[in-house]
Structures are given as structure tokens and as C-alpha cells.
Amino acid sequence: MGKHVQWLMTGAGIQHEEMWDVSEPDDKDKGRLLWTSSQELYQIWLNLPAAHKMAPPNARLLEQYVVDCSSTTSPSPPIDTTPIVTSNNGSIITTIVSGEHNGVRAPIECPTNAAIIRIQFLDQTKQSPLCWTHILPSTHATAILYIRKGSVQVDNQRIPPHNTVYLTSGGDQLTIKALEGEADVLFLSGEPLREPIASQGSMVMNTPGEIQHAYFDYQRGFMGIPWDYSLSDAEWNEHVKQNPSMY
Known part of the structure; x- marks a missing residue:
């Protein structure tokens, strides 16, 4: 709910990733996150x-x-x-x-x-x-x-x-x-868009040239910078603050 x-x-x-609620780590699991239930x-x-x-x-x-x-x-x-x-x-x-x-x-x-x-x-x-x-x-x-x-x-x-x-x-x-x-x-x-589609990886545009430009923007960090999975919530928030989407 x-x-x-x-x-x-x-x-x-x-830059984004899907994250869902899991239990907080305790002394017994030594920092590992445990799933409370299947999702x-x-x-x-x-x-x-x-x-x-x-x-x-x-x-x-x-x-x-x-x-x-x-x-x-x-x-x-x-x-x-x-x-x-x-x-x-x-x-x-x-x-x-x-x-x-x-x-x-x-x-x-x-x-x-x-x-x-x-x-x-x-x-x-x-x-x-x-x-x-x-x-x-x-x-x-x-x-x-x-x-x-x-x-x-x-x-x-x-x-x-x-x-x-x-x-x-x-x-x-x-x-x-x-x-x-x-x-x-x-x-x-x-309703159909009735527009040309070009795709590569996670990028979906209308022409191959637009796809190349999208990846160029990604490499320049215009969409944010990937983060380490070991970051705490506070460290992640600081990372996103320092490396926001440029759009």
C-alpha cells in the first residue's frame, strides 16, 4: 500500500535506478540488507x-x-x-x-x-x-x-x-x-505515435543521429554521474546534489 x-x-x-523498501540492517546480519518479503x-x-x-x-x-x-x-x-x-x-x-x-x-x-x-x-x-x-x-x-x-x-x-x-x-x-x-x-x-523510432540500449529517439548525440551527452555527464552502490543515503544525496542532470 x-x-x-x-x-x-x-x-x-x-541517471536513475529502481529502489524498493527492504529491512534495515542489524547487528546479526552484519550490514547486509534482508528482504522482508518477496515483491x-x-x-x-x-x-x-x-x-x-x-x-x-x-x-x-x-x-x-x-x-x-x-x-x-x-x-x-x-x-x-x-x-x-x-x-x-x-x-x-x-x-x-x-x-x-x-x-x-x-x-x-x-x-x-x-x-x-x-x-x-x-x-x-x-x-x-x-x-x-x-x-x-x-x-x-x-x-x-x-x-x-x-x-x-x-x-x-x-x-x-x-x-x-x-x-x-x-x-x-x-x-x-x-x-x-x-x-x-x-x-x-x-494511440500510435506514427513517428520513426531509433533505439540503442536504453536510448530511444527518432533517428540514429539523435541516438549518437544522446550517448555523447551521457558520456559528458549531462544526465548525471553513476554512483557507487555502497553509498549511504546521505552520501548518495550529496552525490546527486553535486552531479545533477544538466537538463
Whole structure:
């Protein structure tokens, strides 16, 4: 719970790494960090439009925000939050990281017209399959499902867990039915950029020349300077202060 989404727009470029909560070292483990529990996460990369490639980078941690859909006014989640919407008496939980679902829009400003939505089916009775329905924007030409847990049905086709499905572009309504009571699904959709793509390593630009220039900027330290993994929090903060992104 809490800050469960890290939203990073690298833009012109920034040195970064993903770090998650672990237990503090104690006398017994002699400085080694111990995992308190196993953790799973999604890492999703969205290509920026050419007009945003050199935008200043920024990173944000987003809080969960439970939306009160019983309100007569249109729900408007606060900035820097991820809306959580419950339905079917709490048996379906929809987490809207980006985009919109059922009138609730994520406040995160995504430079591309894209949706990132997680659907959790929590019915343990299995008496009647739960159904989740979503209306896709007419401009979204790509739609993808990843089934993390459980089996679901889409358009009369059963999809087992740990499978990725690319949906056809016909129609604008998606219905997902949980066949085993419990399921966990990641839904992605978006509008095509219709721009050329050139990539190398972690750099994604529009032309090979732009890729070369990006690596030249990286080598000059314009995106910050890598740090030693043995740094303490105070030493790391000082390092970043002394070697910031130049953009």
C-alpha cells in the first residue's frame, strides 16, 4: 500500500535506478540488507513523442487514492495519486495508473494518449463469474492484456495465467470475465505515435543521429554521474546534489 507507483519521465535524460523498501540492517546480519518479503512489479516503458524527447526529466511517487463513486459529483482524484475504484460490492478493484475508466481519470500527465490499468477480481465464492467492462477511446489502436493470475475469458476465448494477448482493433468495448473467481490482469492501450523510432540500449529517439548525440551527452555527464552502490543515503544525496542532470 502507500506509494506503490513510481512514475518517471526521463525526457532529455537522468541517471536513475529502481529502489524498493527492504529491512534495515542489524547487528546479526552484519550490514547486509534482508528482504522482508518477496515483491513483484511491472516495469512499463512508453515512448515519448518527438516533441517531448528533450523535456526536463522528473520522477514522482504516487499515493493510492480510493475514489468514492457514490458521490453525485464527478470524481476528481488529487494530483500525484493513483485512483482505486471498487465495484461489484468490492469484488473488483480497478487501479488507474494512466488514462480513464468509467468516468474516473488518473491525474498523472502522460505525454502520450495511453492507458495503464490493473484489474483485480477477488470473488472467492466462484458462484458466478465476475465481469469487468471498459470503453476504449476511438483513437486507441493498440490494446494488450497480461494475465498475472487466474484465468479469464475475452470474446468467448479462455486465456490462462502468465499469457499476453494483443486484442484486435474492431469495436470499442472490452469485457473481461474471471473464470476462477480470482484473477489479476494488466490492461494497456494507446494511440500510435506514427513517428520513426531509433533505439540503442536504453536510448530511444527518432533517428540514429539523435541516438549518437544522446550517448555523447551521457558520456559528458549531462544526465548525471553513476554512483557507487555502497553509498549511504546521505552520501548518495550529496552525490546527486553535486552531479545533477544538466537538463
